[in-house]
Every structure is written in C-alpha cells, then in structure tokens.
Amino acid sequence: MGKIMLEVNNLKTKYVTRFNESVYAVDGVSLKLEEGKSIGIAGESGCGKSTLALSLMGYYFAPLHYMEGSIIVDGKNISEMTPDQVRKTVLGTEISYIPQAAMNALNPTQKIINFIEDVIHAHDPKMPKNMIYDLARERFEVLNLPKEVLQKHAVELSGGMKQRTVIAISTILSPKVLIADEPSSALDVTSQKMVIKMMRDLMVKGFIKSMIFITHELPLLYNVTDDIMVMYAGQIVEKGTAKEMVFDPLHPYSKGLMGSIIVPEAGTRDVKLTAIPGTPPNLKKPPAGCRFAERCKYAQPACKVQSIEEMHMDDGRMYRCILNQNQLKEVENHG
Numbered sequence: 001m002g003k004i005m006l007e008v009n010n011l012k013t014k015y016v017t018r019f020n021e022s023v024y025a026v027d028g029v030s031l032k033l034e035e036g037k038s039i040g041i042a043g044e045s046g047c048g049k050s051t052l053a054l055s056l057m058g059y060y061f062a063p064l065h066y067m068e069g070s071i072i073v074d075g076k077n078i079s080e081m082t083p084d085q086v087r088k089t090v091l092g093t094e095i096s097y098i099p100q101a102a103m104n105a106l107n108p109t110q111k112i113i114n115f116i117e118d119v120i121h122a123h124d125p126k127m128p129k130n131m132i133y134d135l136a137r138e139r140f141e142v143l144n145l146p147k148e149v150l151q152k153h154a155v156e157l158s159g160g161m162k163q164r165t166v167i168a169i170s171t172i173l174s175p176k177v178l179i180a181d182e183p184s185s186a187l188d189v190t191s192q193k194m195v196i197k198m199m200r201d202l203m204v205k206g207f208i209k210s211m212i213f214i215t216h217e218l219p220l221l222y223n224v225t226d227d228i229m230v231m232y233a234g235q236i237v238e239k240g241t242a243k244e245m246v247f248d249p250l251h252p253y254s255k256g257l258m259g260s261i262i263v264p265e266a267g268t269r270d271v272k273l274t275a276i277p278g279t280p281p282n283l284k285k286p287p288a289g290c291r292f293a294e295r296c297k298y299a300q301p302a303c304k305v306q307s308i309e310e311m312h313m314d315d316g317r318m319y320r321c322i323l324n325q326n327q328l329k330e331v332e333n334h335g
C-alpha cells in the first residue's frame, strides 16, 4: 500500500437552514486515498457529493457545520482546525478544490497570470515574478496550454481552455489532494475525458499527489479513476475499483445508476436507458432503515426498519445492503 494522502473516518456534516432545520448531507463517510491514486464519487443530484467535497477541506462556514469524524491529510488532522488555520495551512497546498462551474467564476477584468500570482502570493508573498512565470509555464505545458494564455483574460478563451486554465490555477501550489467537482460538465464528453486525463498527467508528473473527481456520470470515471464510490442520501453505498463498479455493480442503487446512464463510448457496456423511479429521501429527516429502500426493487420489510451498516468483502469491496449477491439474484428471479 502506498502512503495515505487522505484518510476520512466517519465524517458527518450538516447544513443548518435559516429556519433552524438540519440537513444531514454527509452522514458517516469514510475513505482512504493513497499517493498516486484517484477516487471518483458518483451519484444523483442532491445526494451530497458537493457537500462532501466542501466538507473534506475542513473549511466550515455557516450554513455548513462540522459534526464529527476526522479528516487526516498526509498525517495532519484538519477536522478540528479553525477556518483561519485551514485557509493558511491547508487550502491550495494540502487540499485544492475546483468547484462546479469554476471556469465561469474567473473575474473577467484580470489577466490569467494575475490569478496565479494571487494564489502564490497568498502562500508565499515574496516569490519573485520570474519564478511565478516558470511555475505557471510548467503547468501550462502539461495541460497543453500555450504560454500566451497567461497574458489573456478569461473571456478570450474557449470553454476547454478556460477549464484547463482553472486546473492550472488550482494546482499551482502542488496540492496533496485535488478535489474536482464536475470538473468538465459544461464540455462535450470527449473534452471531458481529455480534461480528466490531463489532471491525471499532472498527478503522474508529481504536480499533485492524489485526486478525487465528483460527477453524475459514473461511466465517465471508467479508465480515468482507480476507484469509484457511489453516494446516496449522504452515505457511501458502494466502493470498488472503477472496473468493478462499471461492469459489476453490487448495490441496487449502483446497478440502477449504471442502467440510467448513456455510455459515451460504444462497447463500454450494454446499457438500457432506465431512470431509477422515485426521488432521494429528504435529508432533514433521513429514513431509519436503508435510505434507498423506498426506490429499491429488491427491498424487504427489514430494509425499512433496520439501520444498514457497510458490508466489507474479502476482496476490498464494500456495499451497504442487508442482502448478499445470491439473495439479490434470488429476488431478481423470483420477486
């Protein structure tokens, strides 16, 4: 096993709304990410992926609140740091986050090099301009961006270039963990894959140490991340290698998620277009039993009352269901 870059144990976070209601958006998430590895996190809209990304940085501001659990980045526990400590000692260097639609958030009045200078100077106020240029050019090369882009404004760039520029800015301090939330959803599928592969190249070249990608599209992660976790209603319901998860999902929700997605590349998998009926539960009052039970065609009476623990298998896979694979097959065949 390689060095652990990120270890998360039983992390729970919630939003507190202005009506003082709690939304339990991340409820007991654990994960381990090794140096040189990537994890993809997939799930439907509203299942807590973005909240998990925000929570992993340990940077909590109302309405998001930390409840319990630990986040350890390269041996350092960041879960109990103040936002100010996190800003100074974690963001950019330990963990860097590319939020959804980040490419549209670039201030149009600034040149690209200015963004890069700002990020570097927040961390190292004395770094001279020529060194900043060198660092920027190095990243740009891996990301296939001409150095002229450094002198341009965001509005002058195409969508793909803007996306790659955002990645260059976010990784300029060589973070140990890069978290990218739907890093490329505004692009076509081929460009999306390209963007994700470029991030991988950054990791291979040592500019970042590990990565987490968040996406709706589980198959997009195949061939791109090492492992995939499927998230549902604030919990991880399944974890396996990308290949296992795409070709042999175990949890009924992952099976449904695979079936509800059109696969971009022919031959990746036979897919029938069947959306999962129903909607995720309200996270203000999550169900006592399995959170997916209301939508699950395999559900048994016990599923709705009994809390469902993670089931760890000998081969390292995990899924959260009281039925084993034989029992699921049995239900499939005999109802």
Ligand SMILES: Nc1ncnc2c1ncn2[C@@H]1O[C@H](COP(=O)(O)OP(=O)(O)OP(=O)(O)O)[C@@H](O)[C@H]1O
Residues within 6 Å of the ligand: 015, 016, 017, 023, 025, 043, 044, 045, 046, 047, 048, 049, 050, 051, 052, 063, 216, 283
């Ligand atoms: N600021 C907020 N205040 C209260 N509840 C929130 C807030 N932001 C998100 N939520 C709720 O938290 C839950 C998880 O939302 P989150 O955005 O993390 O899901 P997601 O899987 O990232 O969805 P998407 O793929 O659409 O971004 C949802 O029930 C959502 O309504």
